Amino acid sequence: MNTTLYDVSVWVIPLVIAITFHEAAHGFVAHHFGDNTAWDQGRVSFNPLRHIDPFGTLIMPAILLLSHSPFLFGYAKPVPVNFRALNNPRLDMVCVALAGPATNIALALIAAAAFHLLTYVPENAAQWVADNLKNALVINVILAIFNMMPIPPLDGGRVAVGLLPRVLAAPLARLEPYGMLILIGILILLPLAGSQFGLNLDVISAILRTTTGYVIQCILVVTGNS
Template sequence: MNISLYGISVWILPIIIAITFHEAAHAYVALRFGDDTALKLGRVSFNPIRHIDPFGTILLPGMLLLSGSPFLFGYAKPVPVNFRGLQPLRTGMIMVALAGPATNIALALAAALAFHILPLVPADGAPWVARNLLNAFSFNILLAVFNMLPIPPLDGSRILVGLLPGVLARPFARLEPYGMLILIGILILLPLAGSQFGLNLDFVSRLLRATTDSLQQLLLLLTGNA
């Protein structure tokens, strides 16, 4: 139980900060491009309470952590955006979608840079602070990479809609209401079906691991930690 409590204590801050800043960035950039929907709902805020989803932010990561899962993930309440209110529409859509992952990369950079001040932390607290920084570094990169997948309703799909010509963007955008089913199919059902035939169809997880590993190495190199 002590190990579990320690594990929770070094994950809770990185997860809450990563998710809160991700959603707040979406809300702030939407406001900058003319849509005040999130502002009216109080989502242009760094107050975690305004963004926390009880299941996605607390229960899901907690269950994964306590079960010893090698893959830790979570999410917050999506920021509502009226894309028709964005000016210009396509640029606004891309920038709003990009804001969340870009903020997570910035947080990962900040965590990596903070590794250099660990010698200044009292010896008793240094291991706990180091673990928080390491978890913040890895979780923010994972959150950014995962959200950049071009699968509805992730940020990458909205960036793709903003880049595609209208004849392709419109039918792709219509997939968003079915996004959660698509994600479950690709992330869970497809790998399970493949395993029945001796096939490894978990290509998304492989892509995530390869991309996050490469990005981690790059950021560690840029911040003098490699």
Template sequence: MNISLYGLSVWVLPLLIAITFHEAAHGFVAWRLGDNTARQLGRVSFNPLKHIDPFGTVILPGVLLLSHSPFVFGYAKPVPVNFRNLNHPRLDMVWVALAGPATNILLAIATGFAFHLLPLVPAEYAKWVADNLKNSLLINAVLAVFNMLPIPPLDGGRVAVGLLPNFLAYPLARLEPYGMLILIGAIILLPLLGAQLGLNLDVISTILRTLTGYVLSAVLFLTGNG
């Protein structure tokens, strides 16, 4: 796969903004709800270098792109939160977890409204700005949907642990150390196995693509681009 400098220039900026705001939102909400761990470590910040994870932000998405994976994903360095410091640990954990995906949805909506400003952009920059906006819309929708999968340590897993009754929450919480391995297996290894067996086992990617499509349609309609 040939990746041009232009291609990088229209993907890197929206990706950095999306992950930086996502992680900073976790830290900010945790701080407002009683835990200042992230703030003390400088993670309530819009500096992308504070949030980039070499494997999750660079290597994993790159490998998926080069292997022509049907769904590309990655992650940033998780914001440290000491849930015991929160005012209401179990409920506030839900709000902290929701802050990231909610911020991505707000960024997607802001991007949708920004499309209406394209006529004001000088002609020589219009395509570059439009491509950045398109990618920002897609990246933020994908991040919001992917992170809401109910598997710890993803945000959706934390929300589920906070809302489910104890007999369901505790076993789910214990999956956290293995969560990323489960996801990689489901998104990469399972479809490869299915291809060898002549079966379509690409279930997670199909669900993610479908839900992302709904989110994109809703944002475009809401922002007058439908």
């Protein structure tokens, strides 16, 4: 197996699993609280084929990996949720939004705990399994932390909309159509602009990296890997 194919296999597999379980969790919790939209469309499933977006889940991560990008990012087809169909729209929306990041943290814990089982893996496959588990830990924590940013349509934004007083929740909810543009602005364009003037404006990314590192360390401690 050449290095490139090996690298793709140990990054794309855990990424597909992380994104698939994240989206399926949203659909499952929405169904539990009364919205059958995702259920009726067959999206309450842990079958990756029901959630994979050809570009966002496969092509874009592969391009980033092959171009030696400093970060790996991807996304699945968003699970459709009709928040008005939920039994208690505001509170249930919070639960539906939290389901995705919570599932990623659970997967990260499972991956870290599985490090203890590597001694039972055949020697010729141990390194490949270890790299998959390591990347699964990192990817799931990054997805959980990134998605909890309080900007709609990210999960953290929907949690904020559900918990904040309506006077604050309403204007935040109206940002949802522009959420991805805001993210591109603060994560990519703002740092690029700052670098032109010798300023480090990459504050959000620094906070995300620090938080991610802290959560990974906590998971390693909890699972006895520290």
